[in-house]
Amino acid sequence: MTTESKRATLYRMVMPGHVCPYGLKSKWQLARHGYAVDDRLLRTRAEVDSFKAEHGVKTTPQTFIDGVRIGGNDDLRRFFGHRGAAPGDTSYRPVIAVFGMTALMAMAASHAVSGDAFTIRAAEWFVSFSMIVLAMLKLQDVERFSTMFLNYDLLARRWVPYAYLYPFAEGLAGVLMSAAVLNGLSVPVALFIGTIGAASVIKAVYIDRRELKCACVGGSSNVPLGFVSLTENLFMIGMAAWMLFRPMGGM
Known part of the structure; x- marks a missing residue:
């Protein structure tokens, strides 16, 4: 026509x-x-x-x-055949955007430093940059994040201030790991919040079978609690363990 x-x-x-x-x-x-x-x-x-x-x-x-x-x-x-997201629809788009961009950032930084985008340092930066960006998203509205976080985090439900401290701790650990400095601070912080986070998700989703929204990309997302949040926490645990035993020097 x-x-x-x-x-x-x-x-x-x-x-x-x-x-x-x-x-x-x-x-x-x-x-x-x-x-x-x-x-x-x-x-x-x-x-x-x-x-x-x-x-x-x-x-x-x-x-x-x-x-x-x-x-x-x-x-x-x-x-014209475009389906818009209805209010309350779950979506993994925010998570795909975060991890897609942090992967590109890590490869760009690695290429700028070493001339090679695919290095061990790029893999480290991918995790630490992801921690920083996820913390930044939470810090945009800490009040909203903390409310959603209190739905499932085991420590925050016992001590509410932890819900407010969490994004600052995640961001600090991510920054220190990106710079590969002060491992004595970043590693315990990442291990602590990652372990509690993983245990909280496993209990809420896989044991109690609760259907909740994930606070991992801030308090306004419709990402379902489960694999994504568990992966975030396992990344932190794995990164902390790697920083303890990583070979010194080289890229």
Whole structure:
């Protein structure tokens, strides 16, 4: 079907102090799917309110194709076959993003230092950089993280301040391990929080069979508690053990 025969009418808010981002997304979606867009701009609050009352809608933008109202940007995405995540849906996307980027960071750092991206040091940096980034995500909203963490961590449920201290401890251990300094501090910290964390996940998920959200990427994620959080803790334990016995010198 040619662009000339694929036409859509889009009503979107473009006011002096605000251009609706969803309107821009809807226009872009229509264009990329080959639609010629009749772009109707709502430039004042009165025009927006009048449009909503006329069409019986609560939000803008609104898209019409062949005279049929498709709806807002999310409705348009579904019209084009894109399934949006529903509230409460579980997703591993945050975890994939974290570990994917920290792996690339580690390889980049290794290449910058030694000219080789695939080294033992790159593997060490992958774990320590992951600890730093995960700690950073938790520290964005410590209150929210601590609330989610208290759902399952064995020590935090006995001593609440631990829920607030945890991301600082993880970040500190990650920074020290990245620099390969003060092993006498970083190793005990990583072993301590990693062991308690692993035990907590095993009890909550594999023994008690509880279905919980993981606090590993902060308190706002929908990552299910289980393999990911257990892996985070086992990484810390393994990294701590490696730092104790790693050969000195070389990359």
